[in-house]
Amino acid sequence: MDKEILIQKFLHGTISEEEQLVLAKSVENDLDLKERLEIESVFYAQRNLALKDELKSETTALKTDSSTKYILRALLLLGILAILISTGLYLFNQKSKEENTPELLVAEYLSRPFEAPPTPLGEKDKKEDLWEDAMTAYASKDFPTAINSILKIENRIEIQELYLGLSFLFNENQDLSNSLKSFNKVFTNPNGEFKDVAQWYIALNLLKQGKEKEAEFHLTQIVENDSWQNIRARKLLEAQ
Amino acid sequence: MLRFENEDLKRIKEGNTEPLKKAFNDCFKICLTKLTKNGNCSREDAEDVLMDSFLVLRDKIIDGSFANDNVTAYLLTIAKNRYRNKIKKDRRLVNYDPAIWEAIITNENQSSPDGINEKRIKLILNGLKIIKDPCRTLLYKNLVDGWPLKNLVEELNYSNYDVIKTSKARCMKKLKAIINNFQENG
Numbered sequence: 001m002d003k004e005i006l007i008q009k010f011l012h013g014t015i016s017e018e019e020q021l022v023l024a025k026s027v028e029n030d031l032d033l034k035e036r037l038e039i040e041s042v043f044y045a046q047r048n049l050a051l052k053d054e055l056k057s058e059t060t061a062l063k064t065d066s067s068t069k070y071i072l073r074a075l076l077l078l079g080i081l082a083i084l085i086s087t088g089l090y091l092f093n094q095k096s097k098e099e100n101t102p103e104l105l106v107a108e109y110l111s112r113p114f115e116a117p118p119t120p121l122g123e124k125d126k127k128e129d130l131w132e133d134a135m136t137a138y139a140s141k142d143f144p145t146a147i148n149s150i151l152k153i154e155n156r157i158e159i160q161e162l163y164l165g166l167s168f169l170f171n172e173n174q175d176l177s178n179s180l181k182s183f184n185k186v187f188t189n190p191n192g193e194f195k196d197v198a199q200w201y202i203a204l205n206l207l208k209q210g211k212e213k214e215a216e217f218h219l220t221q222i223v224e225n226d227s228w229q230n231i232r233a234r235k236l237l238e239a240q
Numbered sequence: 241m242l243r244f245e246n247e248d249l250k251r252i253k254e255g256n257t258e259p260l261k262k263a264f265n266d267c268f269k270i271c272l273t274k275l276t277k278n279g280n281c282s283r284e285d286a287e288d289v290l291m292d293s294f295l296v297l298r299d300k301i302i303d304g305s306f307a308n309d310n311v312t313a314y315l316l317t318i319a320k321n322r323y324r325n326k327i328k329k330d331r332r333l334v335n336y337d338p339a340i341w342e343a344i345i346t347n348e349n350q351s352s353p354d355g356i357n358e359k360r361i362k363l364i365l366n367g368l369k370i371i372k373d374p375c376r377t378l379l380y381k382n383l384v385d386g387w388p389l390k391n392l393v394e395e396l397n398y399s400n401y402d403v404i405k406t407s408k409a410r411c412m413k414k415l416k417a418i419i420n421n422f423q424e425n426g
Contacts, residue, residue: 004389004405011338012296013289013322020325024333036412037336039419042364043383045341048295052342054257055291058264 007037011044100239106207109232113141113170114197117159131160138163143171162186162194169201180205196228203233212240242267242311244301249308252301255385260294267312274316281323288339289326293318303388360423367418375411382408 006023009015015023027034116139134149146167150160165182168175183205186198199218206215215236222233244252248259268290275286293315300306306314344358368379378396381387387395389404398404 002405004408008299008388010333010336012299012318013292013325014296014318015325020333027333027336032413034336035416039364039412039415040383041336041338042341042361043368045338045345046361046365047384047386048292048338049342049345051257051260051295051298052291054261055264055294058261059268059287 003033007040010037011040100235102207102212102236102239105232105236105239106204109229110169110204110208113138114166114201117163134160134163134167138167141170143167144173147171158186158189158192158194162198165198165201169205174208176205176209180209196222199227200229200233203236207236216240241309244308244311249301249306252298257298260298263297263311264294267315271312271315271319275319275323285323285326286319289319289322290315292322296322299386299388302386303391363419363422367415367422370418371411371415374407375414378404378408379411379415 003026006015006019006026009019010023023037027037116135130149130153134146134153137143137145137149147164150156150164150167153160156164161182165179165186168179168182180202183198183202186192186194187202189195192198199222203215203218203222206212206218219233219237221227223230223237227233242263244259244263248262252259271290271293272283272286275281275290276283281289296318297306297311297315341361344361368376368383371379374396378392381392381396382389389408390401392398393401393404396404398407
């Protein structure tokens with residue numbers, strides 16, 4: 001077998017097992033071949049190192065490139081995520097803003113009428129009959145009957161004036177002007193028991209009429225005095 | 241399928257490493273993945289044998305025996321072969337493995353298993369500088385440039401392969417004499 005070719009194959013690492021056996025045996029018995037293999041191996045190593053160095057620098061470049069790509073990819077994903085979150089928050093805020101417009105809030109707060117008072121027990125006079133009829137009608141959301149009955153009561157007391165205002169307000173044919181007059185009577189009563197309730201409905205009434213500035217005055221007072229419906233009043237102020 | 245252009249093959253034969261580096265960039269990762277797949281070969285070993293495969297590829301291109309039909313497949317075949325040889329190396333040939341000399345040259349290993357160290361390498365490399373022509377040219381082209389003897393027959397005006405082979409054997413004896421002379425005289 002050609003030793004020259006055998007040596008080349010050994011150096012290249014392409015030597016077969018059989019050829020390797022032949023070469024190993026020859027090296028054991030041939031000092032000349034042993035020294036020659038050593039010299040050839042040294043030159044082969046020396047020659048390869050230069051190319052290996054060049055290829056290794058390419059490996060480093062590849063790894064750096066991969067790391068850079070990884071970092072860029074991660075940054076890109078973070079960027080997309082940030083955009084998605086921002087968009088989500090923006091849409092959520094927009095939706096919240098849309099849901100929190102004063103008009104929608106007022107509509108929500110006026111969707112349920114103020115509770116009817118308990119029906120008085122015991123003997124009743126005519127005046128009380130009218131009041132009872134009014135409140136029965138009010139409880140069943142028959143606001144026109146409630147209005148008629150309350151209007152028939154002479155010298156209406158505070159609570160009757162309040163429910164008159166409420167009936168005008170919650171009636172299908174809403175009468176904001178008369179409603180406001182009734183609430184104002186209750187609110188301006190210095191010793192009024194229902195001043196808080198009246199002020200809240202005055203604010204809603206004014207908002208329904210588009211009188212934001214006047215409504216704001218009452219809403220601010222409700223918030224500052226920590227009055228009934230102060231949380232909702234704050235919401236309305238924030239939504240304006 | 242990765243192939244070299246004829247111009248690239250010519251440049252590699254002339255000692256230009258750029259086409260090899262380009263091929264390296266194009267197929268190193270895929271070769272590495274295939275070699276380390278199923279845990280057959282560690283990443284470190286795979287990188288080593290792949291580097292070695294490029295050295296073989298360069299030599300095969302230089303000696304004109306590379307078919308140039310699929311570089312990636314060729315590299316993988318060489319790499320697998322080298323890995324197999326690496327783990328099945330005949331212990332009697334371990335001392336002649338170029339990897340040992342590479343480690344000594346790069347200071348990764350201060351001495352070879354039988355005690356031959358960096359000084360010995362310097363003696364061998366310097367020996368080639370001392371030897372006179374025609375041996376110097378023949379050995380330089382064969383050992384340093386990596387040209388196989390059969391390709392040098394015509395270039396160096398030898399009548400045939402057997403003649404150049406005999407000439408090389410004579411030149412190697414001269415080189416050994418120079419090296420041994422260096423060694424004996426410190």
